[in-house]
Amino acid sequence: MIPEPIAGLDLPDSYDDISQTLKISDMILTNAVENAKTLFHSPTVSSIDESGINSRVMVLREFNLKKRFMRFHTDYRAPKIKQYKKNNIASVLCYDPILKIQIKLQGTIAVNYNNSITRSAWDGSTTRSKKCYSVKGGSSLKISNPVEYDLKDGNIEDGYMNFAVLIFSFTTLEFLHLKSSGHRRALHTWDDKLQSSWLVP
Ligand SMILES: Cc1cc2nc3c(=O)[nH]c(=O)nc-3n(C[C@H](O)[C@H](O)[C@H](O)COP(=O)(O)O)c2cc1C
Numbered sequence: 001m002i003p004e005p006i007a008g009l010d011l012p013d014s015y016d017d018i019s020q021t022l023k024i025s026d027m028i029l030t031n032a033v034e035n036a037k038t039l040f041h042s043p044t045v046s047s048i049d050e051s052g053i054n055s056r057v058m059v060l061r062e063f064n065l066k067k068r069f070m071r072f073h074t075d076y077r078a079p080k081i082k083q084y085k086k087n088n089i090a091s092v093l094c095y096d097p098i099l100k101i102q103i104k105l106q107g108t109i110a111v112n113y114n115n116s117i118t119r120s121a122w123d124g125s126t127t128r129s130k131k132c133y134s135v136k137g138g139s140s141l142k143i144s145n146p147v148e149y150d151l152k153d154g155n156i157e158d159g160y161m162n163f164a165v166l167i168f169s170f171t172t173l174e175f176l177h178l179k180s181s182g183h184r185r186a187l188h189t190w191d192d193k194l195q196s197s198w199l200v201p
Helices: 018-034 079-086 116-123 127-134 156-162
Strands: 044-049 052-057 062-064 069-075 089-096 101-113 163-177 184-190 194-199
Touching: 018 062, 018 101, 018 163, 018 184, 018 194, 044 079, 052 079, 069 127, 079 101, 089 163, 101 116, 116 163, 127 156, 156 163
Parallel strands: none
Antiparallel strands: 044 052, 044 089, 062 069, 069 163, 089 101, 101 163, 163 184, 184 194
């Protein structure tokens, strides 16, 4: 039976062909961009700041296996922008308990601000998403009264000046499928070309 969050995708019951683990990862992550019902829609993105590892959930806006990148949107005023510029190493992790599949990717993050990438991402965003970027003060500012920072109706387009696009370019993709009769874990790495290997789960 196809699990409800990924209805429409033909997912196998077990994985014994290593190339299939990459093909299915591609299907799941491509589907997750538009499908908010799967937990793959909101992966955890981890990076390194002055005090150590810092993780946050972000909505997956684009997945491209051929070019090996993921796109995320964020507030340019957030401290993590400066962190990414200092140390761009990042890891993306997502797991959906209904599918029993975990996907982990490692790579680097590039910050885009006020360029053709942000313009096309902004133009493709919904009014609801755009509204978040009009909040005064900017993400992570210490405040005494959160009510004062609730989103207000105003000129939504003004938020563009606070909008940033993060392009996460990955060099490894690890797939893990949990199944009581035998877990399957596969690592795909790209140096010059793709190399795939099974790992002990
Ligand atoms: C379901 C969900 C989706 C989120 N999506 C985003 C997002 O797309 N971009 C973003 O910057 N923060 C997003 N957040 C908020 C972040 O997890 C985080 O709290 C915020 O970005 C501040 O993180 P920082 O202190 O690491 O900058 C989301 C949180 C949740 C729970």
